[in-house]
Amino acid sequence: MARGRSITLDVLRVMPLLIVGVLVVSTQHASAAAASAALAIGEAASVEATSSAASTAFFAPGKLPLAVAIVVTSGCIIAWMLQARAGASMHLRRIPALDAVTNAVGRATEMGRPVLFIAGIQDMDNIQTVAGITVLSHVAKTTAEYDATIEVPTSRSLVMEAAREAVRGSYQAAGRFDAYNADAIRYITDEQFGFVASVSGKMVREKPAACFYMGCFFAESLILAETGNSIGAIQIAGTAESSQLPFFVAACDYTLIGEEFMAASAYLSGAPDQIGSLKGQDAAKVIVAALIVIGVVLATIAALSGQRGESASRLLDSFQGALGS
Amino acid sequence: MEGAAEVSGVLGILERLDRRWVFLAMALAVAGPILVMGLTRKTLPETPTDASRAVFRAVQSLPQGSTVLLAFDFDPGSAGELEPMGVNMARHCALRGHKMVFISLWPLGGQMIDQTIEKVIRADFPQLQDGVDFVNLGFQAGNEQVMRVVLTDFKRAFPTTKSGRATADLPILQGVQRIGDFALLASVSAGYPGSKEWVQYVVSASGGKLPMVSGCTGVQTPQLYPYFPGQISGLLGAIKGAAEYESLINAWVMDPANAAEWSGRGAASGAPMVLPPKYLEAQRRMGPQLGAHLLMVVLILLGNLVYFAQRRAQRRVAA
Amino acid sequence: MMRIVALAIASIAGLVMLLSPFFPRLESVGAQSSEIFNVIAAIAFILGAGSLVKVNVSRVSRRDAGWGYAFVTLLCFVVTLVIGLGKIGVPPNPQFAATPWAGEKDAAGSAFAWIYEFVLTPITSTMFALLAFYVASAAFRAFRAKNREAMLLLGTAFIVLLGRTFAGVWLTDGLPDWASGLRLENLSMFIMQVFNTAGNRAIIIGIALGVTATSLRILLGIDRSWMGASGGSS
Numbered sequence: 031m032a033r034g035r036s037i038t039l040d041v042l043r044v045m046p047l048l049i050v051g052v053l054v055v056s057t058q059h060a061s062a063a064a065a066s067a068a069l070a071i072g073e074a075a076s077v078e079a080t081s082s083a084a085s086t087a088f089f090a091p092g093k094l095p096l097a098v099a100i101v102v103t104s105g106c107i108i109a110w111m112l113q114a115r116a117g118a119s120m121h122l123r124r125i126p127a128l129d130a131v132t133n134a135v136g137r138a139t140e141m142g143r144p145v146l147f148i149a150g151i152q153d154m155d156n157i158q159t160v161a162g163i164t165v166l167s168h169v170a171k172t173t174a175e176y177d178a179t180i181e182v183p184t185s186r187s188l189v190m191e192a193a194r195e196a197v198r199g200s201y202q203a204a205g206r207f208d209a210y211n212a213d214a215i216r217y218i219t220d221e222q223f224g225f226v227a228s229v230s231g232k233m234v235r236e237k238p239a240a241c242f243y244m245g246c247f248f249a250e251s252l253i254l255a256e257t258g259n260s261i262g263a264i265q266i267a268g269t270a271e272s273s274q275l276p277f278f279v280a281a282c283d284y285t286l287i288g289e290e291f292m293a294a295s296a297y298l299s300g301a302p303d304q305i306g307s308l309k310g311q312d313a314a315k316v317i318v319a320a321l322i323v324i325g326v327v328l329a330t331i332a333a334l335s336g337q338r339g340e341s342a343s344r345l346l347d348s349f350q351g352a353l354g355s
Numbered sequence: 356m357e358g359a360a361e362v363s364g365v366l367g368i369l370e371r372l373d374r375r376w377v378f379l380a381m382a383l384a385v386a387g388p389i390l391v392m393g394l395t396r397k398t399l400p401e402t403p404t405d406a407s408r409a410v411f412r413a414v415q416s417l418p419q420g421s422t423v424l425l426a427f428d429f430d431p432g433s434a435g436e437l438e439p440m441g442v443n444m445a446r447h448c449a450l451r452g453h454k455m456v457f458i459s460l461w462p463l464g465g466q467m468i469d470q471t472i473e474k475v476i477r478a479d480f481p482q483l484q485d486g487v488d489f490v491n492l493g494f495q496a497g498n499e500q501v502m503r504v505v506l507t508d509f510k511r512a513f514p515t516t517k518s519g520r521a522t523a524d525l526p527i528l529q530g531v532q533r534i535g536d537f538a539l540l541a542s543v544s545a546g547y548p549g550s551k552e553w554v555q556y557v558v559s560a561s562g563g564k565l566p567m568v569s570g571c572t573g574v575q576t577p578q579l580y581p582y583f584p585g586q587i588s589g590l591l592g593a594i595k596g597a598a599e600y601e602s603l604i605n606a607w608v609m610d611p612a613n614a615a616e617w618s619g620r621g622a623a624s625g626a627p628m629v630l631p632p633k634y635l636e637a638q639r640r641m642g643p644q645l646g647a648h649l650l651m652v653v654l655i656l657l658g659n660l661v662y663f664a665q666r667r668a669q670r671r672v673a674a
Numbered sequence: 675m676m677r678i679v680a681l682a683i684a685s686i687a688g689l690v691m692l693l694s695p696f697f698p699r700l701e702s703v704g705a706q707s708s709e710i711f712n713v714i715a716a717i718a719f720i721l722g723a724g725s726l727v728k729v730n731v732s733r734v735s736r737r738d739a740g741w742g743y744a745f746v747t748l749l750c751f752v753v754t755l756v757i758g759l760g761k762i763g764v765p766p767n768p769q770f771a772a773t774p775w776a777g778e779k780d781a782a783g784s785a786f787a788w789i790y791e792f793v794l795t796p797i798t799s800t801m802f803a804l805l806a807f808y809v810a811s812a813a814f815r816a817f818r819a820k821n822r823e824a825m826l827l828l829g830t831a832f833i834v835l836l837g838r839t840f841a842g843v844w845l846t847d848g849l850p851d852w853a854s855g856l857r858l859e860n861l862s863m864f865i866m867q868v869f870n871t872a873g874n875r876a877i878i879i880g881i882a883l884g885v886t887a888t889s890l891r892i893l894l895g896i897d898r899s900w901m902g903a904s905g906g907s908s
Binding site for chain 3 (some may be wrong): 377378380381384385399400402404405430431432433434435463465466469496497499500503504516518519520524576577578579581583592593596634641645647648649650651652654655656658659662669
Binding site (some may be wrong): 055087088089090093096097100103107108111153154155157161164167168171184186187188190192195196199213216217218219221222223224226227228232235236249252253256259267270272275277280281287288289290291292293295296299300301303304306307311315316334 | 676692695696697698699700708711714717718719720721722723724725726728729739740743747779794797798801802804805808809811813815816859874877879880881884885886887888889890892893894896897899900901
């Protein structure tokens with residue numbers, strides 16, 4: 031840990047290395063994480079993927095509202111990160127699901143049963159998988175400290191490699207590298223229901239005491255969570271797939287809903303600058319809420335004033351135009 | 356803790372009910388209507404919603420000979436809900452004389468397309484030619500990346516058909532440079548990548564010039580409603596949406612006044628008086644859905660009766 | 675050292691991907707980054723297959739509990755691999771009739787297509803169908819009217835469950851036209867399009883901002899826990 035460094039320092043330090051080309055070995059999950067992170071930022075702002083015609087212009091002018099949205103959102107987050115780093119106090123509300131991680135691992139240790147962690151069924155180019163891996167590293171550190179066994183079946187080869195790296199790092203950090211077992215983190219299959227069948231069968235046979243589902247899930251969410259429920263495991267889930275949240279809420283003990291899941295790593299790390307990013311996120315949320323209120327008021331005025339309200343309609347059109355919609 | 360105070364009588368039995376009894380009840384609730392509808396060949400009436408009508412209108416309003424892009428982003432797992440949508444979309448396009456380009460971003464989607472082509476086009480529209488009136492371009496790996504590429508160069512993303520023919524010389528793709536050149540994008544989607552990504556990466560980038568309709572699983576439907584009717588012109592939600600769409604097409608086909616509009620272009624003869632079972636499949640599946648939903652209502656009510664009995668028992672124990 | 679290299683790749687590649695939609699000249703670079711990811715994922719599949727074989731072979735050889743399942747997994751893996759790579763039963767490609775194995779591995783009539791149609795399709799459909807049973811059991815166990823909010827949720831669930839079937843039409847068909855909005859099928863649509871959409875939008879906006887913050891933490895190297903806890907946070 032080296033608190034207090036400038037944000038860009040890490041990147042600058044390694045530039046020469048990059049130029050020399052000492053890359054290939056560790057590219058696997060790095061490029062994946064990068065792709066997902068960048069794609070996700072774009073998606074977060076309802077990104078328009080690319081221009082419809084190959085243009086030679088330096089900047090795509092139609093994307094200006096989107097660029098402004100990204101700059102403002104990112105600006106808020108970075109500003110609060112810097113503030114937190116400077117020592118400003120930040121209050122973070124308790125998230126019971128994350129507080130329960132230690133208890134769940136402790137229960138598994140007492141019962142002498144394994145901890146099961148599933149980082150979703152998508153590849154590393156999905157930001158939820160990356161978020162799941164960040165939570166995995168914290169959970170693995172706890173299992174290392176408690177001397178519990180962790181099992182991580184994956185449905186993508188690249189996720190298996192990333193998960194192995196994360197768990198190995200955590201065991202190393204906990205001073206328990208001797209207990210690290212690479213075979214406990216294994217690839218099953220890319221096929222959605224093949225993966226579910228394998229994991230569910232294993233759950234029924236080995237009865238893990240704690241099950242974590244952190245990542246991008248689809249129809250398999252309920253099958254996994256119900257199987258976990260039937261074997262009496264304590265279950266903690268987190269996903270940003272809003273369609274799967276009801277199933278996790280119904281069948282799991284704790285569920286991280288959407289942005290809580292994204293905040294999990296920052297919450298568990300307790301590092302001031304990471305917590306600052308959550309505060310910045312809230313500030314951006316206030317801006318979005320304000321824009322929604324303005325839009326609703328303008329649309330209501332335009333609708334109520336009917337044909338007489340030409341100026342209100344014009345105002346609404348310009349407001350929508352400014353937002354790029 | 357709940358259940359610490361035991362409930363007696365029937366509710367006590369329900370409280371300790373093994374979940375396998377629930378499974379059995381569900382099996383019966385689903386199997387009963389399947390058997391009844393299979394034997395009687397009757398279907399339940401449908402009242403189409405605006406979202407389903409919009410899908411029908413979107414295909415119906417295209418001029419004859421328009422080229423429609425059908426993205427089948429699903430696999431056998433969700434075929435129960437989505438296959439009837441795919442079948443009916445292909446059938447509707449064929450009846451209207453549209454050209455169909457099938458693609459998939461799911462590895463097993465290519466086979467789902469093959470099945471639909473066999474079931475609809477080869478069986479009922481044998482005069483339609485592969486490569487001229489329809490084509491299966493199969494699966495392409497890359498998820499959103501494929502979407503990015505088709506925005507500027509469709510044939511670069513799909514250089515060959517599923518059977519290995521080069522797309523560069525395909526008659527059906529003459530005049531198609533980018534995805535915006537299609538008259539309509541019809542997405543049948545089971546998850547990621549699917550309709551949501553088509554909206555985010557393609558429809559929004561086309562600036563509203565590419566109309567899109569979507570058919571999706573029940574679980575996905577709530578996620579797609581925010582895009583309807585803005586970015587998505589029409590939406591079929593789950594088997595219910597498929598049944599509504601199917602009933603709209605069937606009503607149109609069975610109306611003798613419309614026969615001249617489609618006969619001779621699609622099927623060789625005039626309007627069939629009896630619809631084959633494959634064109635009633637979605638409506639027939641609404642029977643098991645009815646049974647399952649009613650059972651769910653009953654189970655939730657029973658579960659709550661048990662819950663209130665438990666609370667009463669707990670209060671008694673505490674007193 | 676390798677961790678720093680990985681972090682740098684993440685930051686630089688991520689920045690390029692982020693900027694590529696805005697700067698047309700970077701578009702091809704952004705596209706290439708995605709293609710590189712696909713290539714790496716394909717190569718990594720060898721590692722995955724290796725792990726699958728290693729873990730299952732050792733379970734079979736040690737006769738661990740449930741080693742029979744491991745044996746079936748291995749058998750299916752090998753059979754499918756041989757059939758796919760060997761293109762067994764694949765009809766010749768009419769365009770390249772003289773070239774053996776020019777047909778698609780999953781062309782109609784091939785052994786791979788047979789596996790798809792008669793093994794994979796029924797198995798995956800069965801697994802998906804299990805959801806109906808699990809939903810029923812979860813609803814019976816967890817859907818309780820514990821407080822006012824839960825009661826509201828229950829009422830809404832009943833309306834949607836009934837409104838999405840013929841039962842809804844049958845129950846409320848007698849309502850006069852002026853009260854047609856209260857028909858279950860219309861109420862169900864209203865709930866889906868208004869309340870559900872509003873709630874979903876709020877969740878989507880929250881998730882989008884959460885994703886932005888997470889992405890920034892990763893791109894700036896603040897959160898390095900995806901490289902293991904020893905990567906830590908700065």
